[in-house]
Amino acid sequence: MKRIFPFLPTVVIVAYMTIGHTTHFRLDLMSAVTVLLLLIIVPSVLALVRWNMASAIDKAMALFIALAAAGFVFWPTGLGRLAADFPEALLYGVLFLSVAGPMLFGREPFTTHFARKRVPQAVWETDIFKRINLNMTWAWAGIFGACAVSALIPTFALSPENGLGQIVFKVGVPMVLLLGVGIPFTKYYPDYYQRRLGIEPVRAPETESRPEPPIPGPLERPAQKEFVGKEENVRNNPKVVAINGSPHEGVGNTSLMIGMLEEHLNKEGFELEHIMLSRHLINYCTGCALCLEKGTCWIKDDHKALAAKVLDADALILASPVYFHHVTAQMKTFLDRSLSFGHKPRPTWKPGLAVSVSAGWGETDTARYLGGVLRAFGAFNVGELTSIAVGPGEFIGKEAVEARAKDLARDLVLAVREGRRYPATCDDLEFWQFMGKLVHDHPELMKSDHEHWKEHGLYESFEAYVGQTQSTGTRTPEMRRAWLKDLMKRHAQTRRETRETASTPPVGPDSAKSVRDLLEMMPKGLDPEAAAGLEVTYQFKVTDGEDFTAHLTIQDQRAVFHEGPASAPQVTITTPAEVWLAIAQGRLEGAQAFMSGKYKAEGDMALLMKLNTLFPR
Numbered sequence: 001m002k003r004i005f006p007f008l009p010t011v012v013i014v015a016y017m018t019i020g021h022t023t024h025f026r027l028d029l030m031s032a033v034t035v036l037l038l039l040i041i042v043p044s045v046l047a048l049v050r051w052n053m054a055s056a057i058d059k060a061m062a063l064f065i066a067l068a069a070a071g072f073v074f075w076p077t078g079l080g081r082l083a084a085d086f087p088e089a090l091l092y093g094v095l096f097l098s099v100a101g102p103m104l105f106g107r108e109p110f111t112t113h114f115a116r117k118r119v120p121q122a123v124w125e126t127d128i129f130k131r132i133n134l135n136m137t138w139a140w141a142g143i144f145g146a147c148a149v150s151a152l153i154p155t156f157a158l159s160p161e162n163g164l165g166q167i168v169f170k171v172g173v174p175m176v177l178l179l180g181v182g183i184p185f186t187k188y189y190p191d192y193y194q195r196r197l198g199i200e201p202v203r204a205p206e207t208e209s210r211p212e213p214p215i216p217g218p219l220e221r222p223a224q225k226e227f228v229g230k231e232e233n234v235r236n237n238p239k240v241v242a243i244n245g246s247p248h249e250g251v252g253n254t255s256l257m258i259g260m261l262e263e264h265l266n267k268e269g270f271e272l273e274h275i276m277l278s279r280h281l282i283n284y285c286t287g288c289a290l291c292l293e294k295g296t297c298w299i300k301d302d303h304k305a306l307a308a309k310v311l312d313a314d315a316l317i318l319a320s321p322v323y324f325h326h327v328t329a330q331m332k333t334f335l336d337r338s339l340s341f342g343h344k345p346r347p348t349w350k351p352g353l354a355v356s357v358s359a360g361w362g363e364t365d366t367a368r369y370l371g372g373v374l375r376a377f378g379a380f381n382v383g384e385l386t387s388i389a390v391g392p393g394e395f396i397g398k399e400a401v402e403a404r405a406k407d408l409a410r411d412l413v414l415a416v417r418e419g420r421r422y423p424a425t426c427d428d429l430e431f432w433q434f435m436g437k438l439v440h441d442h443p444e445l446m447k448s449d450h451e452h453w454k455e456h457g458l459y460e461s462f463e464a465y466v467g468q469t470q471s472t473g474t475r476t477p478e479m480r481r482a483w484l485k486d487l488m489k490r491h492a493q494t495r496r497e498t499r500e501t502a503s504t505p506p507v508g509p510d511s512a513k514s515v516r517d518l519l520e521m522m523p524k525g526l527d528p529e530a531a532a533g534l535e536v537t538y539q540f541k542v543t544d545g546e547d548f549t550a551h552l553t554i555q556d557q558r559a560v561f562h563e564g565p566a567s568a569p570q571v572t573i574t575t576p577a578e579v580w581l582a583i584a585q586g587r588l589e590g591a592q593a594f595m596s597g598k599y600k601a602e603g604d605m606a607l608l609m610k611l612n613t614l615f616p617r
Contacts, residue, residue, distance in 0.1 A: 006053060009061040012040055020033075031076075034068045055114065057098075063094055067090070086152065100138075100145075115132070126448060127295050146177055147174040150173040151170045239271050239313045240313060244275060244320075245334070246321050252321065254355065258317065260402050261355075265412070281301045283301050284336070285337050289446075292448060295340060303337045314416050315353075318370040321356065326366060327356075331370075341378075342376035343446065348467070349421055351380060351416060353383060353408055354367040356385075358388060359388065363386040385401070424466040436453065512581065514546060514581070520561050526558070527613065527615070528558075536607055537554075539565060539566045541573070546577040549564060573600070
């Protein structure tokens with residue numbers, strides 16, 4: 001069905017002209033005919049627009065039928081008479097305005113719609129591509145204008161009886177201009193323009209690459225389906241392109257790791273195209289820098305077609321084993337030849353992965369390098385899949401590598417489906433600052449790059465480069481001032497408290513330097529109310545550092561310190577000096593220390609427990 005719709009606008013125009021001339025454009029009949037044709041052409045063009053297949057010509061034809069229908073139905077003596085008396089001239093006039101009008105407002109040339117079907121996406125943003133389509137669009141505007149003038153000649157210069165003249169100027173001359181001038185001009189002018197600049201004409205991807213043989217063995221993939229006329233299938237099955245720099249023809253560890261990713265991508269309905277660079281002819285970069293000026297490389301080999309696939313993919317994988325601490329020669333040559341993309345940040349971003357394997361040295365650095373190079377193709381790094389493997393399939397921790405591949409494939413799928421963009425990084429900022437200055441300072445040498453940066457506003461804004469905007473802050477100046485005021489207030493309060501604490505000497509048990517000091521000052525800490533009616537003697541045998549015996553007597557709500565042992569103490573405490581000092585100063589819980597054997601006590605245990613009440617801290 002989709003193959004029929006592109007022809008319906010032309011069929012409707014032919015039907016209008018045929019019926020109109022046959023019936024001499026009878027107003028009553030043409031009212032019904034044009035309404036019927038309008039009901040056919042409008043849905044057809046809308047469908048083409050939805051499928052991104054509608055050209056300016058299709059839209060102009062629909063506009064012509066709409067004008068004719070409006071004239072015959074609502075204004076038969078004005079617009080209707082014009083559509084009846086000058087049908088061909090009116091048609092070519094509408095075509096002329098549809099082609100030339102948008103150009104006057106800086107819109108895209110109408111031939112761009114057709115040109116994108118003939119050349120790879122890699123050249124769509126180049127100045128050469130845009131200039132060619134600009135020139136061709138103006139040429140077609142001239143052709144449609146000439147056709148309109150030719151169709152008016154019989155009315156003003158020939159008699160109605162001159163049937164041959166009518167046919168020559170209304171049909172013959174326009175057909176010569178359209179088929180004999182317009183079509184050949186469109187076919188040969190792009191090549192002529194490029195050769196005049198001294199560069200090899202860019203061809204469609206199918207004409208530049210040799211068919212890639214299937215990967216043998218367990219990694220062999222089913223033949224790719226043809227999607228000619230099946231654009232909806234392409235959209236429903238996102239495309240991932242994996243560029244493999246390994247020379248091992250699909251049986252090396254790099255290919256095995258790509259296979260791990262492919263397994264999970266296929267489960268999610270993603271199609272992966274595995275491209276082995278070793279099977280393609282890619283010449284070395286000559287360093288001529290012509291691509292920086294002209295926007296494309298003049299060397300004719302497989303690179304253009306492969307680059308077109310990379311740029312057209314929904315996601316990208318760059319993979320290479322480690323050869324002498326870096327990527328392989330095949331991968332490096334492919335990347336060197338991609339210089340014209342590396343200086344031109346893409347207007348849209350896609351997710352990408354970096355894959356690398358080594359025998360034990362350099363895979364992380366190599367993967368990090370490939371992850372950074374992704375931005376040259378308009379991709380951001382979702383993650384890196386690395387491994388150590390000496391022989392084919394001899395991975396260290398193969399299960400871990402497979403699990404990592406599953407996680408990365410999932411992240412890639414989510415990034416494509418949800419249109420995710422990872423946060424900008426310092427690497428992005430550094431690239432934008434360096435490359436922007438380099439291109440800005442060399443506009444003549446890097447003419448194509450300079451125009452690209454200007455067109456997309458990349459010089460003015462880092463946000464334009466990363467495709468992300470800076471959010472509006474939530475903190476107002478008043479909020480910041482209030483926060484600073486509170487911060488200074490709390491800081492001053494802390495300083496005061498610190499000074500007060502430092503200047504106030506410790507009192508009570510905290511001031512004691514030894515157990516002897518503690519026992520000597522304990523009478524001052526006695527609670528008289530707790531000692532009411534109590535007569536008791538506490539004896540202390542202090543060991544481990546002080547080694548003395550002393551006792552406290554409590555009588556008549558007073559306590560007295562005595563050197564030496566008591567004659568009949570009710571409670572005898574034997575304790576290391578450090579333990580009792582810690583208990584008195586609150587650094588050790590007394591009951592727990594007693595239960596754990598840190599000190600010993602003999603006599604009335606109830607009086608022992610009463611010490612906390614008699615001498616509160």
